[in-house]
Amino acid sequence: VDVEQQGTVALLGCGLMGSAIARTLSEAGHDLVVWNRSPEKAQALVGDGVRAAATAHEAVAAAQVVVSVLSDDDAFRGALEGAPLQGRTVVNLTTLIPEEVTATEAWVTSRGGRYLDGVLMAYPADIGGKDTVVNYAGPAGIHRELEPMLLAIGGASRHVSEDVRAAAVMDVAAVGMFTIPVLSAYAESTAYALSNGVPEDALHERLDRGLRSLRNQMEKILRAVASGDHETDQATADTYGAAARLFLTAVQDAGHRGRLLEAAVAALDDARTAGRGHLGISAVAAPVRHAD
Numbered sequence: 001v002d003v004e005q006q007g008t009v010a011l012l013g014c015g016l017m018g019s020a021i022a023r024t025l026s027e028a029g030h031d032l033v034v035w036n037r038s039p040e041k042a043q044a045l046v047g048d049g050v051r052a053a054a055t056a057h058e059a060v061a062a063a064q065v066v067v068s069v070l071s072d073d074d075a076f077r078g079a080l081e082g083a084p085l086q087g088r089t090v091v092n093l094t095t096l097i098p099e100e101v102t103a104t105e106a107w108v109t110s111r112g113g114r115y116l117d118g119v120l121m122a123y124p125a126d127i128g129g130k131d132t133v134v135n136y137a138g139p140a141g142i143h144r145e146l147e148p149m150l151l152a153i154g155g156a157s158r159h160v161s162e163d164v165r166a167a168a169v170m171d172v173a174a175v176g177m178f179t180i181p182v183l184s185a186y187a188e189s190t191a192y193a194l195s196n197g198v199p200e201d202a203l204h205e206r207l208d209r210g211l212r213s214l215r216n217q218m219e220k221i222l223r224a225v226a227s228g229d230h231e232t233d234q235a236t237a238d239t240y241g242a243a244a245r246l247f248l249t250a251v252q253d254a255g256h257r258g259r260l261l262e263a264a265v266a267a268l269d270d271a272r273t274a275g276r277g278h279l280g281i282s283a284v285a286a287p288v289r290h291a292d
């Protein structure tokens, strides 16, 4: 693939993630101009095919494609306010919530730029890997045009939707509402078990079986929430709720807070109050109103 066809790339934000992306793009042969608010992080990347710009405006002016890895929306707008975006394509890898994505796309396009949203499902050490995923949303044409560069950042990246909010919605759902609570719950559960004499090895041995069972239940929950059919002949939300309340007593009596279990008890109580306790555990989810 001839990366030169894509022209110079301006990379804004040389923090942990931005620096990893800059190194990967430069190794893939891209001509880069990097900018960072504190200049030493940009200077540290300078080398073959990589130069540092003194201002974000200067970096944008020198490039056809602008990749932002700035920390948040304020940093993004602060850096790009007044920059020459006309005719340029912005790939925004800054973490944003869906409403911010819509507003930022409008902000960029009203200044004559094109906009593709990207959500990094990866750590800096994963950048450049063949299994690394970045989800992109917005015009598929921009994604196609930039695909060689986007695949250099993450080899398993994909375009998820023309709806520019879609990758951010998936991020809120997968990372915000699932990974973060599940990992926090696992940390709390591990501390409770270890401090009550369960050996680390025994917990380690359970990892694979636990994951298989979780996957199995997740598949059933996905079907139930999507179809609205929460009937079960296995275990009702009320049964889970009663057990969860009992477990929470044990956890709190042992001096642990059990915050995530507490949240699950609240969710199951809500289901019971709403008259959904006879259904499966998937009934803790509010009924889905599909977006058109």
Ligand SMILES: NC(=O)c1ccc[n+]([C@@H]2O[C@H](COP(=O)([O-])OP(=O)(O)OC[C@H]3O[C@@H](n4cnc5c(N)ncnc54)[C@H](OP(=O)(O)O)[C@@H]3O)[C@@H](O)[C@H]2O)c1
Pocket (backbone or CB within 6 Å): 012, 013, 014, 015, 016, 017, 018, 036, 037, 038, 041, 069, 070, 071, 072, 074, 075, 076, 078, 079, 093, 094, 095, 120, 121, 122, 123, 124
């Ligand atoms: N690290 C990860 O594993 C990971 C994973 C997924 C997504 N992300 C997302 O990637 C983005 C960058 O994360 P990171 O890990 O690289 O964070 P980081 O190391 O803290 O870097 C933040 C970057 O934003 C710049 N910045 C912050 N405030 C600014 C402002 N007001 N004006 C101009 N520049 C500003 C910083 O410049 P200075 O150096 O001058 O402070 C730095 O370049 C975030 O949106 C993050 O959520 C990161």
